[in-house]
Amino acid sequence: MLRGDKVGLRARHEDDIPVLLTELHDDVANASRSSTDPWRPISPGAKEPGLSLDHTNEAHVRFSVVDLDDGALLGSASLWGIDNHNRLAHIGLELRPSARGKGYGTDVVAVLCHYGFDVRGLRRLQIETLADNPAMLRAAERNGFVREGVLRSAAWVMGEFVDEVVLGLLVEDRQAG
Numbered sequence: 001m002l003r004g005d006k007v008g009l010r011a012r013h014e015d016d017i018p019v020l021l022t023e024l025h026d027d028v029a030n031a032s033r034s035s036t037d038p039w040r041p042i043s044p045g046a047k048e049p050g051l052s053l054d055h056t057n058e059a060h061v062r063f064s065v066v067d068l069d070d071g072a073l074l075g076s077a078s079l080w081g082i083d084n085h086n087r088l089a090h091i092g093l094e095l096r097p098s099a100r101g102k103g104y105g106t107d108v109v110a111v112l113c114h115y116g117f118d119v120r121g122l123r124r125l126q127i128e129t130l131a132d133n134p135a136m137l138r139a140a141e142r143n144g145f146v147r148e149g150v151l152r153s154a155a156w157v158m159g160e161f162v163d164e165v166v167l168g169l170l171v172e173d174r175q176a177g
């Protein structure tokens, strides 16, 4: 397990899946803000990569996030689009509603940076988030990510186009910080 100050990132367990399905995926508004794909229902037990134990895609590493104090499930996190030629990858995370706003997200980003840079030897990590997601923007910036640009009206979210912000962190920025 990867450890931060408050959170652990471990492999997905079978009994995580119904919780993540109910609290994250089945909240259509939330799920639509966290994915660039259109929302659609997922049946219990379906072989849906995001919510299954399927680890066959080597470019996408999925973790369950747990509280280091008691092991409680807090959410889901991933390093995706891992590109070993250009040595970059993207970060994604989603916490259960009851786990938000308590500093866990900032710690998850730190642990994903440790995994990307130290364990996987990557040079660049990237986060894309909606411009109206202050918690994600702040969790990224607290870890040294810088805003590199705005993709205007890049995301269709529940009836409107929303700007997307691209943030990046290079390994040398992190070493300097």
Ligand SMILES: CC(C)(COP(=O)(O)OP(=O)(O)OC[C@H]1O[C@@H](n2cnc3c(N)ncnc32)[C@H](O)[C@@H]1OP(=O)(O)O)[C@@H](O)C(=O)NCCC(=O)NCCS
Binding pocket: 030, 033, 034, 092, 093, 094, 095, 096, 099, 100, 101, 102, 103, 104, 105, 106, 107, 128, 129, 130, 133, 134, 135, 136, 138, 139, 142
């Ligand atoms: C985005 C998310 C991962 C952030 O994690 P979190 O644990 O809630 O965030 P933290 O508690 O670490 O807070 C990070 C910063 O944002 C601020 N913040 C938290 N919630 C906020 C809110 N609703 N509005 C404004 N600022 C907020 C915190 O004060 C903190 O700032 P500080 O370090 O200056 O004090 C989490 O809220 C979440 O899962 N949201 C739903 C899914 C989602 O949006 N995922 C990201 C998709 S790209």
